[in-house]
Amino acid sequence: MREIRNDLYLRTLRGEKVERTPIWVMRQAGRYLPEYRETRKQAGDFLTLCKTPELACKVTMQPIDRFGLDAAILFSDILTIPDAMGLELVLEEGVGPVFNKPIRTISDIDNIHIPNMETDLSYVTSAIKVIREELNDRVPLIGFTGSPWTLASYMVEGSGSKEFRRIKGLMFEDPNSMHRLLQIVTDSVVDYLRAQVAAGAQSLMVFDTWGGMLSTDNYQRFSLEYMHQIVSSLKSDPVTQDVPVVLFTKGGGQWLEMMVETKCDGLGLDWTVDMAAAKARVGDKVVLQGNMDPVIMNTGEQQVMSGATQVLEAYGHHAPEDRGHIFNLGHGIQPFAKPENMTALVNTVKSHSTNYHC
Ligand code: 1CP
Numbered sequence: 001m002r003e004i005r006n007d008l009y010l011r012t013l014r015g016e017k018v019e020r021t022p023i024w025v026m027r028q029a030g031r032y033l034p035e036y037r038e039t040r041k042q043a044g045d046f047l048t049l050c051k052t053p054e055l056a057c058k059v060t061m062q063p064i065d066r067f068g069l070d071a072a073i074l075f076s077d078i079l080t081i082p083d084a085m086g087l088e089l090v091l092e093e094g095v096g097p098v099f100n101k102p103i104r105t106i107s108d109i110d111n112i113h114i115p116n117m118e119t120d121l122s123y124v125t126s127a128i129k130v131i132r133e134e135l136n137d138r139v140p141l142i143g144f145t146g147s148p149w150t151l152a153s154y155m156v157e158g159s160g161s162k163e164f165r166r167i168k169g170l171m172f173e174d175p176n177s178m179h180r181l182l183q184i185v186t187d188s189v190v191d192y193l194r195a196q197v198a199a200g201a202q203s204l205m206v207f208d209t210w211g212g213m214l215s216t217d218n219y220q221r222f223s224l225e226y227m228h229q230i231v232s233s234l235k236s237d238p239v240t241q242d243v244p245v246v247l248f249t250k251g252g253g254q255w256l257e258m259m260v261e262t263k264c265d266g267l268g269l270d271w272t273v274d275m276a277a278a279k280a281r282v283g284d285k286v287v288l289q290g291n292m293d294p295v296i297m298n299t300g301e302q303q304v305m306s307g308a309t310q311v312l313e314a315y316g317h318h319a320p321e322d323r324g325h326i327f328n329l330g331h332g333i334q335p336f337a338k339p340e341n342m343t344a345l346v347n348t349v350k351s352h353s354t355n356y357h358c
Helices: 009-011 033-041 044-052 052-067 080-087 106-112 121-133 149-159 165-173 174-197 216-235 254-261 277-282 294-298 301-315 339-356
Strands: 089-092 094-099 141-146 202-207 247-249 265-268 289-292 325-329
Touching: 009 080, 009 325, 033 044, 033 052, 033 089, 044 052, 044 089, 052 121, 052 202, 052 339, 080 089, 080 094, 080 174, 094 149, 106 174, 106 265, 121 141, 121 174, 141 149, 141 174, 149 165, 149 174, 149 216, 174 202, 174 216, 174 254, 202 216, 216 247, 216 254, 216 265, 247 254, 247 289, 254 265, 254 277, 277 289, 277 301, 289 301, 294 301, 294 339, 301 325
Parallel strands: 141 202, 202 247, 247 265, 265 289, 289 325
Antiparallel strands: 089 094
């Protein structure tokens, strides 16, 4: 039987009155799912999975089919842009993403290849088209990017990092070059998001995973400023102006008021943020997304049910002046999460959240 169209997620982002809280989960497709691990094995490696639209579609659909989530997120990675810029991404088993040709000198910045969306990144737009076809409007499709600061961090560090010595070194020692790199990345991010929307992405999310590593002053200058540019560009372009944009700075709980100034539609909150306090601060201006601690998904069903109920309770009743809430975890679900806990999570949010919408 064909499922009816579910646009709860988009209606929430538009600030419309909804009957319950929508739910999707960051990294909802991935290693905690046996069917993902199977498809990844079939693909041979992670990048082939991203670059083969039919396989990217297959893994995008797996959590939708299994759990009945309210939105699908394109299966891809934030590091597709630096890869298309010529840095050569490889995913090393047990290490994570690594670039063969990281940015190490000023001339590396000058020599960045500006990606052409129609040639270098057509595998992403093709995947979006295949996924939209397969979704057939069952649920909306989220497109995404990394923030310029987060992408630049991987480009300069050459891999994941704990201390960010290289990127912060560049920022402190040569801020002009840092800004030049961020501007190059920002321009490509805007092109990339526009191409995603033209191909069929119905909502956009910017993952600023490493913005929280900065001081407040440097966050404003080196991360927020460029996310501001991204939102302004999208909101002034006829192709993208009606597509909701959600910003997520992990560790950015103290900066919510500044983030709202970008005129984004939603803010993702990590689990360290008090949801009730965030709602009081900015809940009349943006939709709030989040924010259960993802580690709860590695424990038991009882803990999941109580964790989900607590987040719903913290947002509380949806009054007319409240922009709304989208349930999510405070960061990506981990490979150690139990798939049956996703079932418990989705069921709890779907049944329990109706109490707060009347
Ligand atoms: O199979 C594997 O081993 C690959 C693991 C994996 C997966 C499943 C990587 C490598 N990327 C992804 C998919 C992915 N990444 C998605 C789509 C899946 C979905 O949401 O269902 C998305 C949205 C991302 C985004 C992403 N990649 C972020 C931002 C969000 C966040 O989690 O903070 C970041 C920082 C990355 C970089 C990255 N890619 C992969 C890994 C393991 C990492 C993290 C590296 C690090 O720890 O620094």
